[in-house]
Amino acid sequence: MVMGILSRWHAALKEQSPVAMATVIEGPGLGGKMLVAPEDHEGSAGNQDLDKAVVEAARGLLEGGRTETRHFGPRGQRRMEDVAVFIQSFAPPPKMYVFGAIDFASAVARLGKFMGYRVIVCDARPVFATRERFPSADEVVVAWPDEFLKTAEVDRRSVICVLTHDPKFDVPVLKEALATEAGYIGAMGSRRTHDNRTARLKEEGVTDDDLSRISSPIGLDIGARTPEETAVAIAGEIIALRTGHSGGRLAGRSGAIHAPEPETVSSPDAK
Amino acid sequence: MNPVVDKVANWREEGKQAALATVVKVERSGPLGPGTSMAVSEGGEVVGSVSGGCVEPAVFEEAMQAIETGEPRLLTYGISDDEAFGVGLTCGGIIHIFVEKVEW
Numbered sequence: 001m002v003m004g005i006l007s008r009w010h011a012a013l014k015e016q017s018p019v020a021m022a023t024v025i026e027g028p029g030l031g032g033k034m035l036v037a038p039e040d041h042e043g044s045a046g047n048q049d050l051d052k053a054v055v056e057a058a059r060g061l062l063e064g065g066r067t068e069t070r071h072f073g074p075r076g077q078r079r080m081e082d083v084a085v086f087i088q089s090f091a092p093p094p095k096m097y098v099f100g101a102i103d104f105a106s107a108v109a110r111l112g113k114f115m116g117y118r119v120i121v122c123d124a125r126p127v128f129a130t131r132e133r134f135p136s137a138d139e140v141v142v143a144w145p146d147e148f149l150k151t152a153e154v155d156r157r158s159v160i161c162v163l164t165h166d167p168k169f170d171v172p173v174l175k176e177a178l179a180t181e182a183g184y185i186g187a188m189g190s191r192r193t194h195d196n197r198t199a200r201l202k203e204e205g206v207t208d209d210d211l212s213r214i215s216s217p218i219g220l221d222i223g224a225r226t227p228e229e230t231a232v233a234i235a236g237e238i239i240a241l242r243t244g245h246s247g248g249r250l251a252g253r254s255g256a257i258h259a260p261e262p263e264t265v266s267s268p269d270a271k
Numbered sequence: 272m273n274p275v276v277d278k279v280a281n282w283r284e285e286g287k288q289a290a291l292a293t294v295v296k297v298e299r300s301g302p303l304g305p306g307t308s309m310a311v312s313e314g315g316e317v318v319g320s321v322s323g324g325c326v327e328p329a330v331f332e333e334a335m336q337a338i339e340t341g342e343p344r345l346l347t348y349g350i351s352d353d354e355a356f357g358v359g360l361t362c363g364g365i366i367h368i369f370v371e372k373v374e375w
Contacts (some may be wrong), residue, residue, distance in 0.1 A: 004375070006276075006283060006375060007281055010276055010280040013272060013273050013276055022371060023295075023371070025343075025369045026345055031371055032344035033375045067305050069296060088306045090273070149304055167319065221305045256299055256300050257300050258301065260299070
């Protein structure tokens with residue numbers, strides 16, 4: 001099995017296929033190494049029972065692209081602490097969907113790419129949704145936003161930015177966005193656009209709970225004006241919502257800068 | 272593409288021994304999160320980093336030792352270990368780093 005795990009790991013990263021690496025960092029079997037892919041796995045953490053528990057935990061973490069240390073008993077028992085296994089997910093980049101091929105979208109797409117997202121720009125108007133206007137996007141799609149979103153792959157790590165600020169496009173695509181488990185849904189528009197849009201969504205039967213999932217008007221309150229500044233405000237909000245931070249100034253508060261996520265948030269499936 | 276894994280794979284293909292050091296836990300404030308890694312070849316080549324430069328020299332020594340002995344180790348660096356290790360983090364955090372020889 002010489003080079004087996006390393007070369008598979010290397011290949012998976014190259015192909016951007018999801019893979020988790022599990023390492024026994026404390027307890028019996030120290031240094032044990034496993035590669036866990038969605039369909040199979042390689043290597044061992046010490047024994048079959050423990051391997052089974054590690055594979056299960058690793059697949060769960062891999063789904064959300066999370067990296068964590070999990071504890072098990074020597075034979076993979078839960079609620080025991082003998083073996084510490086560091087599980088690192090290498091998931092494909094999360095997706096950012098940008099609807100509305102306006103200048104703001106170009107800046108948001110560039111910043112999304114900068115943050116490591118796979119960026120997909122979509123607009124129904126072929127004149128606007130062009131490669132030339134969005135050189136940094138991974139995909140530029142000419143389609144009705146709501147119809148496109150129906151078939152798009154959206155998971156908890158996905159970000160949806162609705163920048164059309166035209167109710168004709170906004171309302172249907174936001175309704176579709178709420179049907180996904182996207183981690184961030186933002187909608188651009190003035191206060192007036194926002195009020196108008198909120199009223200229309202309510203007419204369409206969208207509940208207050210669902211409405212609270214939409215960041216509207218989109219972005220942090222940093223006084224952004226230009227498309228680039230607005231993209232920064234949106235990027236800041238995306239990060240803040242993911243980490244559960246408030247988005248204010250560090251100078252204005254005390255405490256740890258990288259306050260870790262509460263355990264309940266980072267490992268919802270921990271038993 | 273992950274430059275650390277890329278480099279380690281190259282070294283191993285060339286028949287060189289290597290060790291991998293990975294941040295597995297960060298307490299309080301730390302510059303780089305869990306999963307950040309650095310690798311060292313038997314010839315002393317280095318790729319990647321595990322902090323803002325504060326603990327790399329110490330981790331380098333540990334990695335070279337891991338290549339020699341094959342023994343994996345879980346290391347802790349931080350303000351509380353300042354004297355014991357002679358290495359500290361200026362940010363006041365504690366980082367746990369797992370160092371292992373790559374033989375898998």
